[in-house]
Amino acid sequence: MNLPTASSLPRVVACPASHVLPHAPSEDSPAAAAGRERHARIADVLAGRAARESIPWDVREILGITDGDAVAVERAYRLRLDDGSVTVLGDELGRAYPKREPGAIDGTADVVVRHATGRTALVDWKGRSGAQPVRENWQLRTLAAMARANVVAIVALDGEEFQIDAAAFTVADHEKTLDVLRLTARIIGAHRDRITLGPLGVEHVHPGDHCRYCPARPHCPAYGEEARSLATIADAQPATLDRLRAEIAAAPGDWYVRAGRMREITDAVWSMLDSHARTVEPITLPDGRTARRVDEERRSIDGCRALPVLHDAGLDAAITQETSFAAITRAWKAAHPTANRGEHAHALAAIEESLASVGAIKTGTRPAWRVK
Ligand code: SF4
DSSP states (O other): OOOOOGGGHHHHHHOTHHHHSOOOOOOOOHHHHHHHHHHHHHHHHHTTSSOGGGSSSOHHHHHTOOTTOEEEEEEEEEEETTTOOEEEEEEOOTTOOSSOOTTEEEEEEEEEEEOTTSOEEEEEEEEGGGOOOGGGOHHHHHHHHHHTOEEEEEEEOSTTOEEEEEEOOOHHHHHHHHHHHHHHHHHHHHHHHHHTTSOOOGGGOOOSGGGGGOTTGGGOHHHHHHHHHHHHHHTOOHHHHHHHHHHHHHOHHHHHHHHHHHHHHHHHHHHHHHHHHHHTOOEEOTTSOEEOOOOOOOOOOOHHHHHHHHHHTTOGGGOOOOOOHHHHHHHHHHHOTTOOHHHHHHHHHHHHHHHHHTTOOOOOOOOOOOOO
C-alpha cells in the first residue's frame, strides 16, 4: 500500500480518507511558488552557492551553525513502518523519490544540522499559512523521527519578519509518532477496502483546518453535504432565515466553522462560473438576461506624481499620503543594508517614538476575526 509523503501527513493523520478519495490535479498557487523560491534561495546560501546577503536573514546565525557543523540541505529519508528503520535517500532530490515502497513514508527535511556538540537539529521553513505548532505537526514529528532530531520551524511572516518555533523530541516521542503513523496506515487500508463496496460517506471523513489544501475536496462527502445545505439556505424563505438566526445564536461556534466552509464553497462556485463564462459561453440567467465576464479597466493615481498637478488646480483636499510600519521597515533596511538586528530594532523604536511625538500614529479599531 502506497502511503502519503511526510508533507501530506498533517492532513492525512487528521483525515485518512483524504488519501484514499480521488485527487484533483494540483494547481500551483502563488504562495506555493513563493515558498519554493524561498527554499531555493536558502538552500543556495547554506550550500555555499550564494552569498549570505542574498536573503534577508542570516540563516547560519539563526540556526547557530558554526564552522565545525555538518549541514545537509533538502535531505530525503524513507521510513519503513513495520520495523521503524530509516534510509537516507539523498540530498536535493527535488521530491523525486526513488520508486515508492509499500508501507514506507518518504519525506524531505529542509535542512539537517549535525552540530559538532553531537546535537542534531532539523529545520523547516514555513509560510504563515503552514504555521502549525511543531509538536502538533505530523510532518515535522515524522521528519524528527526520521532524522532522530529536534526541530526548529522558522515561519516566514510578512516582508522580512520571521518567528521561530522549536521543540525537542525524546525517543518516546519518536515511538509515539511511529504508533500514530501505523494506526493511520491501518485506517487508510480499511478505507481502501471499504471504497470497493461504494462511495465513502460523511462518517468516514473529518473536516477541519487541514481541509484547506486537500486535493480530495472535490470528491469529499462532507463538502458535498455542506454544498447541499448551502443550497437549501440560499433558497430559504424569510421565515427560514429567522430560524437560521436562532440556530446561529444557539451554536455560534459550529456556525463559525460552517460559514468558513460555506464561503469556500461559494468561492469555488464563483470560480467555476467564471471559467465557464470565459471558456465555454456567457451564462443565461433565469430571467433571460446574460452574464458574461469582461476585463474592466481599473484606474488609480500615483499620489506623488499627481501632487503638483492637484496643488496647482487648488485641489489640496484631494491629496493624501499613506505609509505603514511595514513600508518604514523596508525603507530603513534598504538604507542600512549592513545594520544588525539590534541596530535595526533600536532605530525603528526611535522613529516610532518621533512619529508618536508629532501625532503621526493614529490608533483605532476595526472588526476582524483572529483565531488562536
Ligand atoms: S476536504 Fe474532506 S477528505 Fe479532504 S481533509 Fe477535509 S474532510 Fe477530509
